[in-house]
Amino acid sequence: MAEVFIALGSNLGDREANLREAQAAIASAVAILARSSVHETRPQYVEDQPPFLNMVLRGTTSLEPEALLSFLQKIEKNLRRKPSRRFGPRLIDLDILYHGDKISNNQHLVLPHPRIAERDFVLLPMAEIAPERRHPVTGKTTAEMLEALRSGQ
Numbered sequence: 001m002a003e004v005f006i007a008l009g010s011n012l013g014d015r016e017a018n019l020r021e022a023q024a025a026i027a028s029a030v031a032i033l034a035r036s037s038v039h040e041t042r043p044q045y046v047e048d049q050p051p052f053l054n055m056v057l058r059g060t061t062s063l064e065p066e067a068l069l070s071f072l073q074k075i076e077k078n079l080r081r082k083p084s085r086r087f088g089p090r091l092i093d094l095d096i097l098y099h100g101d102k103i104s105n106n107q108h109l110v111l112p113h114p115r116i117a118e119r120d121f122v123l124l125p126m127a128e129i130a131p132e133r134r135h136p137v138t139g140k141t142t143a144e145m146l147e148a149l150r151s152g153q
Contacts, residue, residue: 001061001062002061002063002099002100002102003058003059003060003098004030004060004068004096004098004100005056005058005097005126005130006030006056006057006072006096006097007055007056007093007113007122007125008023008054008055008056008093009052009053009054009090009092009093009095009121010052010053010090010091010093011043011049011050011052011089012050012089012090015052015053016038018053018079019038019053019055021092022075022079022092022094023035025078025079026057026059029061029063030057030060030061030063030068031059031060031061032058032059033058034057034058035056035057035058035129036055036056036057036125036129037055037128038053038054038055038125039054039125040052040053040054041053041054041120041121044119044121050089052121054121054122056122056126056128056129058130065096065104065109065111066108068099069096069108072094072096073094076092076093076094079091095122096109096111097116097126098111098113098136099111112136112137116145117135117140120146120149123142123145124146126142127143127146130142131143
């Protein structure tokens with residue numbers, strides 16, 4: 001069993017319902033141990049879109065990283081996510097932040113998620129449930145990454 005952290009985001013439709021449905025679906029293969037609160041955030045990268053609701057789940061799973069990615073993509077499709085521009089609006093977005101301390105960099109999956117340290121919409125909810133979680137590459141904790149982002153370092 002691996003400890004996993006999954007980021008959830010939604011900025012179209014009934015955002016709260018989208019997050020609830022995604023959590024229920026995720027729970028069929030991931031034992032959810034902790035949930036952050038839900039945060040409303042401004043879009044990052046592509047700003048001409050509605051605000052997001054974001055949260056992070058901590059859990060355990062027997063799925064290997066590629067299988068977990070495929071499982072999450074299936075959930076996105078089942079929840080009617082449509083392809084759109086990169087960083088554009090979406091009904092649901094599910095990202096693997098960490099899969100244990102695995103490090104991977106292939107065309108399908110990069111672990112840990114490559115943009116954790118630049119995303120307050122990930123770090124803020126993550127800090128609620130795992131402030132001392134260390135990034136396996138940088139060695140920084142979630143709390144340290146959040147502080148560095150807030151201070152502009």
